[in-house]
Amino acid sequence: MNNLRLTCSGSAALPTSVFRRWEKATGQIMLERYGMSEIGMALSNDGLNPQNRKAGSVGKPLPKVQARLIDAEGKDVTHTPGASGTIQIKGPNVFHAYYGLPEKTAKEFTSDGWFITGDVGTRDSDGLYYIMGRMSVDIIKSGGFKLSALEIERELLEHPNIADVAVVGVPSEDWGEVVATAVTLKPDTTLTIEELKPWCYERISRYKTPKLLRVVDELPRNLMGKLDKKAVKAMFA
The missing domain is CATH 3.30.300.30 (ANL, C-terminal domain)
Incomplete structure (x- = not known):
């Protein structure tokens, strides 16, 4: 394990218990991030400073990426710590369109160009994001x-x-x-x-x-x- 420089977690939420057990077993503080096919990687914990990573958090927007939280009434609650909202992403990482599906493309983007991920999250006072899950099932x-x-x-x-x-x-x-x-x-x-x-x-x-x-x-x-x-x-x- 002495030569292990970095371990990452993605695709699904990392349980806090796994985060802690992994650190105890390897000495590595897992780097958890957030992304999806349509946006690539959008949010990430601190890649250079492991001590700044928080269990349960997926971190902050990567360079040139913007993120916001929009609640059920359409209000931007990004800067209200603990408030939940649908995660929307904007930046050069975001895809342009679903091939041959203009109606689906229009449905998944806001009028001002933000991609609606369908995931619900919160943001703490340090600016770190936390994933609550898919609106449809979680x-x-x-x-x-x-x-x-x-x-x-x-x-x-x-x-x-x-x-x-x-x-x-x-x-x-x-x-x-x-x-x-x-x-x-x-x-x-x-x-x-x-x-x-x-x-x-x-x-x-x-x-x-x-x-x-x-x-x-x-x-x-x-x-x-x-x-x-x-x-x-x-x-x-």
Whole structure:
């Protein structure tokens, strides 16, 4: 490991537990970044100064890249620490158009030329961005709150019995949606929702605590290895 200069994480949110274990095992502080096919790499933690990297954050816009957060009412909340909004990106890194799909292209860009990523994030007082997840599957609207499935997943991965986890919102007449989680367990362990709830109450707010639990042998993933959240939701249908 002495010759290892840099390790990076991308494609999916890096759990805080993995961030810490990797540093302990290798001495490397993982560099986490944010990008997608349409924009290349847009946000990044400090590439030169590892001590400035924060677990759970994807950092700041790269040179010549602009980023902003737009809330559900269309208000720019970029400079309101902790406020959530859809991440929009502008810069020379952004693609020009979807080939042969002018209507889709027009839908994914604002009138002033910002690309709408479809991801929801927040920004702290230091200007660092945090990904809450895809608006379509990772934002759970429960009892008037907008909850980040990724945030809850990061906490659940700290449970000593949980090997892997997927959090989704499922319909509820009373709450709009409730938090549900599917998990795989470490060998020779068990877990019930009655055991999980009090463990969560000590670490996260009660309204973020899963109300439904499924223990499975394997979580569904697509060809890229990403969680298939639609398939996870179907487990609770």
